[in-house]
Amino acid sequence: MSSNLAGSREATVPTRVDAVIVGAGFSGLYMLHKLRETGLNAVVLEAGDGVGGTWYWNRYPGARVDVEGFDYSYSFSADLQEWEWSERYPAQPELLRYLDHVADRFGLRRDIRLSTRVTSAHYDEAATLWTVCTERGQAYRATWCVMATGCLSSAQLPAIDGIGDFAGEWFHTAHWPVGGVDFTGKRVAVIGTGSSGIQSIPIIAEQAARLTVFQRTAAFAIPARNRDLEPGELDELKAHYPELRDRARHGIVGMSRIAEGSTSALDATADQRQQVFEEIWAAGTLSGLTTSYRDVMTDRTVNDQVADFVRGKIREIVDDPDTAERLCPRGYPFGAKRPCLHTGYYATYNRDNVRLVDVSENPIERLSARGVVVGGTEHEVDAIVFATGFDAMTGSLAAIDIRGRSGRTLRDKWSAGPITYLGLQSAGFPNLFLVAGPGSPSVLTNMVMSIEQHVEWIADCIGYARERGVVAVEATERAERDWVHHVNDVSNALLYSEASTWYLGANVPGKPRVFMPYAGGLGAYRKRCDAVAAAGYDGFVLTAG
Ligand code: NA7
Numbered sequence: 001m002s003s004n005l006a007g008s009r010e011a012t013v014p015t016r017v018d019a020v021i022v023g024a025g026f027s028g029l030y031m032l033h034k035l036r037e038t039g040l041n042a043v044v045l046e047a048g049d050g051v052g053g054t055w056y057w058n059r060y061p062g063a064r065v066d067v068e069g070f071d072y073s074y075s076f077s078a079d080l081q082e083w084e085w086s087e088r089y090p091a092q093p094e095l096l097r098y099l100d101h102v103a104d105r106f107g108l109r110r111d112i113r114l115s116t117r118v119t120s121a122h123y124d125e126a127a128t129l130w131t132v133c134t135e136r137g138q139a140y141r142a143t144w145c146v147m148a149t150g151c152l153s154s155a156q157l158p159a160i161d162g163i164g165d166f167a168g169e170w171f172h173t174a175h176w177p178v179g180g181v182d183f184t185g186k187r188v189a190v191i192g193t194g195s196s197g198i199q200s201i202p203i204i205a206e207q208a209a210r211l212t213v214f215q216r217t218a219a220f221a222i223p224a225r226n227r228d229l230e231p232g233e234l235d236e237l238k239a240h241y242p243e244l245r246d247r248a249r250h251g252i253v254g255m256s257r258i259a260e261g262s263t264s265a266l267d268a269t270a271d272q273r274q275q276v277f278e279e280i281w282a283a284g285t286l287s288g289l290t291t292s293y294r295d296v297m298t299d300r301t302v303n304d305q306v307a308d309f310v311r312g313k314i315r316e317i318v319d320d321p322d323t324a325e326r327l328c329p330r331g332y333p334f335g336a337k338r339p340c341l342h343t344g345y346y347a348t349y350n351r352d353n354v355r356l357v358d359v360s361e362n363p364i365e366r367l368s369a370r371g372v373v374v375g376g377t378e379h380e381v382d383a384i385v386f387a388t389g390f391d392a393m394t395g396s397l398a399a400i401d402i403r404g405r406s407g408r409t410l411r412d413k414w415s416a417g418p419i420t421y422l423g424l425q426s427a428g429f430p431n432l433f434l435v436a437g438p439g440s441p442s443v444l445t446n447m448v449m450s451i452e453q454h455v456e457w458i459a460d461c462i463g464y465a466r467e468r469g470v471v472a473v474e475a476t477e478r479a480e481r482d483w484v485h486h487v488n489d490v491s492n493a494l495l496y497s498e499a500s501t502w503y504l505g506a507n508v509p510g511k512p513r514v515f516m517p518y519a520g521g522l523g524a525y526r527k528r529c530d531a532v533a534a535a536g537y538d539g540f541v542l543t544a545g
Contacts, residue, residue, distance in 0.1 A: 012137055012138050012139040014131060014139040014140060014141040015043070015138070015139070015140045015141070016140075016141050016142075017041050017042060017043050017140055017141070017142050018035070018040035018041045018042060018142060018143055018144060019035050019040050019041075019042035019043075019142050019143065019144040019145070019146060019462070020042070020043055020045060020121075020130065020132045020140045020142040020144075020145050020146070021035070021042055021043070021044045021045070021146045021148050022044075022045050022046075022118045022121075022132070022145070022146070022147050022148060022149050022400070023044070023045075023046060023053060023147070023148035023149045023150060023153075023396075024044050024046035024048070024051040024052070024053060024103075024112050024114070024148075025051075025052060025053015025054055025055070025056070025099070025148065025150055025153075026053060026054075026074075026099070026447065026448055026451050027053070027148035027150070027435035027436060027451045027454070027455065028044050028046065028051075028053070028112075028146075028148035028435075029044075029051060029099065029102055029103060029106075029108055030074065030076065030451065030452065030455045031044075031146050031148050031435065031455050031458070031459070032044050032108050032111055032112070033106050033108060034455050034456065034458075034459035035144075035146075035459055035462070036111075037459070038459050038462060038463045038466075039463075039466070040144070040462070040466075042111060042142075042144075043111050043112075043113060043140060043142075044108075044111060044112040044113065044148075045113050045116045045117075045118050045132065045134060045140070046112060046113065046114050046115075046116060047115070047116065047117040047118075048114065048115070049114055049115050050096075050100070050114065051099055051100060051103045051108075051109075051112060051114070052095070052096045052099045052100070053099075053148075053150050053153065054150055054152060054153065055092055055095040055096045055099060056096060056099075057153070057155075057174050057175060057176075058092060058173060058174050058176065058196070059092055059176040059177075059178065059180070060171075060173040060174075060176045060196060060199070060200045060385070060387070061180070061181075061199075061200045061203040061204060062091075062199035062200045062201075062202065062203045062343070063091065063092035063173075063176075063196070063199060063200070064089050064090065064091045064092065064199060064224075064226070064341075064343075065089055065090055065095060066089065066195065066224070066286045066340070066341040067089075067255055067286065067446045067447075067448075068088055068089060068255070068257070068285075069085035069087065069088065069089065069090040069094075070085060070234065070237050070238075070244070071244075071248055071254075071255050071256055071257070071446055071448075071449075072090070072095075072446060072447075072448050073085070073098065073448060074102065074448060074452065075241075075245040075248075075249070075448075075449070075452060076452055076456075079105065080102065080105065081238055081241060083098055083101065084234060085229060085234060086228060086229065087226060087227065087228055087229065088224075088225070088226050088227055088228075088229060089224050089226045089341065113134075113138075116134045116135070116136065116138070117134060117135040118132055118133070118134055118135075118400055119133050119134060119135050119400065119401060120132070120133045120400060120401035120402070120403070121133075121145055121147075121400060121401070121402045121403070121432070122401075122402075122403045122407075123403060123404045123405060123429065123430065123431075123432070125405050125406075127141075128143065128430070128431070128471045128472050128543075128545070129141045129142065129143060130142050130143070130144070130145040130431065130432065132145060143431060143471065144431050144433070144462055145431060145432045145433070146432075146433045146434075146435060146458060147396075147397060147400075147402075147432065147433070147434050147435065147437070148435045149396035149397060149400075150396055150436075151390075151392055151393045151436055151442050151443050151447070152174075152389075152390040152392055152443070153174075153390065153395065153396040154390055154391040154392075154395025154396045154398075154399055155172050155173075155174035155175055155389075155390055155391075156388055156389050156390050156391050156395075156507065156508060157172060157386055157388060158191070158364075158386070158388050159509065160364050160366060160367055161365070161366035161367070162366040162367040162368060162373075163367055165366075165367055165368060165369050166367040166368070166369060166371075166384060167369040167370065168370075168371075168381060168382045168383050168384065169181075169382070169383045169384075170383065170384040170385070170386065171383070171384070171385050171386065172385075172386045172387075172388070173192075173196040173197075173200060173385065173386065173387045174196070174390065181383075182207070183204055183207040183208045183383060184207050184208075184209075185208075185209050186207075186208050186209055186381075186382040186383050187208065187209055187210045187211075187212075187380060187381045187382045187383075188204055188208040188210070188211050188212070188381060188382065188383045188384070188385065189211075189212045189213075189214060189371065189372050189379065189381040189383070189384045189385065190204060190211065190212075190213050190214070190384075190385045190387055191214045191364065191372070191384065191385070191386050191387065191388060192214070192216075192386065192387035192388040192389065193213065193215045193216075193217070193218065193219055193387070194219060194338075194340065194387065194389055195219075195338065195340045195341075196387040196389070197213070197385075197387035198219060198221050198340040198342045198345045199340075199342065199343075199345075200385065200387060201213055201345060201348055201354075202342075202343060202344040202345055202347075202348045204385065205348045205351055205353065205354050208353065209353065210353045210354075210355075211353060211354045211355070212354075212355050212356075212357055212372070212379050212381060213354065213355070213356050213357065214357050214359050214364060214372060214374070215326070215327075215356060215357070215358055215359065215360070216359050216360055216363070217329070217332075217337070217360065217500075218326065218327050218328060218329040218330070219329060219337065219339070219340050220307070220310050220329050220334050220335075220337070220339045220340070221339065221340040221341070221342040221345050221346070222281065222284065222285070222286065222288075222289065222310070222339055222340070222341055222342070223281070223284050223341070223342060223343070224284050224341040224342060224343050225282070225283065225284030226284070226341075226343055243256075244256035244257070248446060248449050249449055249452075249453070249522070249523070249526065250522075250523040250526065251521070251522060251523055252291060252445075252521035252522065252523060253287045253290075253291065253444070253445050253446060253521070253522065254441070254445035254446035254447075254448075254449030254450055254522045255285075255287060255445075255446050255449075257285075258285060258287050258288055258291055259288070259291065259292070260291045260294075261276075261291055261292050261293040261294050261296075262294055263293060263294060264293060264294060264295050264299075264302070265292070265293035265295060265296065265299075265302040265305060266295070266299070266301070266302060268293070273293075273305060274309070276292055276293075277289065277292065277306065277309045280292055281309075281313065284341070285341075286339060286341050289306050289309075289310075289334065289335070289339070290334070290335040290339070292306070296334070296335065297333075297335055297336075297494045297495050297496075298493065298494055298495065300333060300495065300498075303333040303334050303335070303495055304333075306334045306335075307329070307333065307334040310329070310334065311328040311329070313346075314327050314328050314346055315328070317346040317347055317350075318346050318347075318349050318350065319349075319350045320349070320350075323349050323356050324349075326356055326358045327346060327349065327356065332498055332499035332500070333495040333498050333499060335495070336495050336496050336497075336498055336499035336501065337499045337501045337503075338443070338501070338503075357374055357379065359374055362374055362375040367384070372384065389502055389507055390502065391508045391511070392443070392502040392503070392505070392507075392516070393418070393437075393438045393442070393443070393502075393505075393516045393517070394414065394418050394438060394505070394511075394516070395508075397410060397434070397437075398410075398411055398414075402429070402432070404426075404428040404429035404430070404432065405428050405429070405430065406428075408428055410426065410429065413426060413428060414426075415512070416512050416514075417505075417512040417513075417514030417516075418437070418438035418439065418514065418516060419439075419480055419481075419484055420434065420437050420438055420439040420440075420475070420480055420483065420484070421439070421475035421476070421479045421480035421483050421539055421540075422439060422440060422475075422483055422525075422528070422529055422532065422539075423436070423437040423438055423439035423440025423441075423442065423454075423518060424437060424440065424454065424457065424458065424475070424529075425473075425474065425475040425480075425540070426475065426480065427474060427475045427476060427477045427479075427480050428474075429474070430472040430473060430474035430543075431472055431473055431474070433458045433461075435451060435454045435455060435458070436450050436451055436454055438516040438517065439483060439484065439487050439516070439517075439518055440454065440517065440518050440525065441517060441518050441519075441520070441521065441522045441525050442517050442518075443503070443517050444517045444518070444519055445521075445522045446522075449522060450522060453522070453525075453526050453529070457529050457533065460533060461473060461533065461537060461540075464533075464537070465542060468542070468544070469544050469545050470542045470543060470544055470545070471543060471544065471545035472541075472542070472543040473537065473540050473541075473542055473543075474540060474541050474543075475539060475540055476539055476540065476541055478539075479538075479539030479540070480539075482539075483539075486520075487515070487518050487519075487520075488514075488515065490518065490519050490520045491515040491519045494519055496515055496519065497515060503515055503516060503517060504516070
């Protein structure tokens, strides 16, 4: 096998394995474990210098998961329930420690090649093998190839003129330096007010001499009410893990303690609604308001009631009425753009050293040597933080030269938007599986629950194929066409398309506008996948060797 010396390009004799897994985050780690259990010899190729995926890269100040830790953790192994979460919403360092622990607990590291970026994956139809090549010139040949590349892994730097002219330091939240950044005494700009901006702004504001936030779209942010877990609290939850996990696996959003309202908000009185919204606001959950009534995401009148409630809260917190109005999200439905969980975000604008610059109508013109230029005004800063998001769901796949049957590239096939069957496979790319791919519930749910469902389904499918001497599993064009229609029908019945979001690819210039995740809920999706498997992998062609 070729060595792993950084920077060296090695002439290669391809390494033969049963499966190549790309990525060592939540998906790739579990996929490796599961494929080993299925009897495969698998290798994980990971671009980072450590395992952890999202939680390896996103080290920005305040980075924290927005799903409660006991839910945002693997459920597949009783052994792993030993992990003691310290906070309700664990922060990035703790999540990374957890994933390191998982890698050690299952002896995964011996099959993980770090600092190894995959550049291409080509299918050899005659041999029914994938050849996966890396930036260092290594090659692997495998029957099965699993892309565990993450939904939010391809960081997006906006095309603002003059980035090269800026004389200070700049950072992207998703590529934060390992040792952190000290902003003490500095004038700092944060560009972007999605989840990464909203989590980092309060902490940067405490350090910096002055913080200027450039906001293009105001987000709906809900207080996290994060706290240390009380002694015994986690034990109590763990005692009920079987029921809680079961509820998460079969629910809409993959979280065990989110109430899923079955009644219409229109049948409630204004006082009753207010009380429900107040209780959810006080509880601090990401999805609580979205699922409070069954019609929040289908009826704009109901949705406006939720949006008005949140705007009212913003006005209560922010002292300066003008700043409060600019922070109030408008023009799109609540929940259509992913809401954020925050800790002290709105109150940060009551600090003397924080200013909000609205760039919704006057976009950032350019960066100069000294700062950020908007509407002819130069905002002088020493450092810029780009909290500008990701080429979501397809970006990390498009970055790899993936070629299926007849040499057709995935980029070409998806040029008008991703086409998958169940988010798991795309026709023309046999034996290539996607974990949490476009067309699956993924980012609309607790990712860990969705990842476990995908990994288990893929491992079962591969096991089924191997037992029967099947060498190629491939989605049919008809099955994926029907699935894409269904995904579109479901999202069209909801309010998602009324916002310009990364769900739709709207944040990446030139990206086709297609609603990418499946909005039908994790439980319903799981049933569908199970039925497909039970019917002998209905919608897939299984070719015997
Ligand atoms: P997001 O949610 O995509 O947020 C990116 C932010 O950056 C958003 O406010 C964008 O405004 C803003 N943005 C992007 N380009 C520009 C330019 N050119 N000028 C001004 N502002 C800009 O990414 P995050 O990293 O915060 O969060 C991603 C997910 O990670 C999050 O949903 C959680 O699931 C965890 P826009 O809204 O496009 O107008």
